[in-house]
Amino acid sequence: MNIRLAQKKDIAQLIQMRWDFTIEHNEKAADHDLEEFQMECRQFLERAIESNSWVIWIAEINEQVVSHIYMELIHKVPRPGRITHPFVYMTNVYTIPAERNKGIGSNLLTVVNKWVESNEYEFVIVWPSDDSIEFYKRKGYISCNEAMTFTPSIKS
Template identity: 50%
Template sequence: MEIIRLAHLDDVDALVQMRWEFSEDERRNGATRYEEFHKICSAFLIKAIYSGDWYIWVAEIDNEIVSHMYLQLIHKVPRPGKSPDPRFGYVTNVYTRPAHRNKGIGTRIHAAVEQWSKDNQAEFLLLWPSSESVAFYSRNGFVASEEAMEKHWG
C-alpha cells in the first residue's frame, strides 16, 4: 500500500541514502565518501525538518521510502495590499527509485505538495528541471517561464 506523507526525523537515514543514489554522477566525479556525506546531509535534513521553511514529502510502499519531493518556502518582502506573509515554493530534489518509476507516484506526491502549497497560501511553485524531467513537470501543470534570470560566478 502506498502512503504519501511528510517526512519526519526517523526518515533521515533513508533520505540521505536516496540523495546519495540520486547524485550518482556527481559522486563519480568527486572524492566524497558516504560516511562524510551522511554526516553533512543528515545535519542539513534535521535542520530543514525543524525549520518550518522546508517540507519533504515521501511516498512509502511497504515501509520503504521509494520517492520524495522537497519544498522550500521562500519568503518575499511584504507589499502594501498583499498577503502579510508573501511566499512561494521552490521545488527541488525530486527523486523516485528506478523500480518505482512510471507508476504515477511522482504525480501523486506533486499533487500533495501543490495542495499543501495552496492551503498554506504559497503564491506559486518554482523549479529548475533537468532536461530529462521537463515532460514530467509539464504533465503536472508547470510551464516554462522567461521571467527568471540567473547569475553564476566562480
C-alpha cells in the first residue's frame, strides 16, 4: 500500500469513488445525471489539487486508489500575541467496500494526523457518521459541542 497526495492522474478514480460513496449512503442520488456530476467534480478536483487550500490524501494498492481523505485548510484572522495557524476541515473520508476493515483507513488517518502535527495546524474538525465515531476516537479525536450552524432558507 502506498499513501501519498492525490495528483491529476487520480481524478477519474476520485470522481468514481465520490459517486460510489454518495450512492452507498443515498440510493436516490443515482437518479442524478452522472455526466453532469463528473464534469462538476472534475472541475472541483482540478482546482483543489492545484490549490493551497485543499489537500487530498490517498491510499493506493497497485495504482488503484482504495481510500482517501480530503482536507481543506481554513485560515484564521490573526490575533495579537500569538502565531495564528490554520485549522483543517476533514471531509469525504472513504474506503472502497472491498478494502474495508483491513487497516487501510486507519493507516491513512495516522499519516494525516502526523501531517497535521508537523504543519502545526491548530486542530482538525470532522463530522463523522454514527458508524465512524469509534474509528475517529481510536485515533485521538474527541466529540465537541461548540460549533453552531446557520442554514439559510433556499428559495426555489
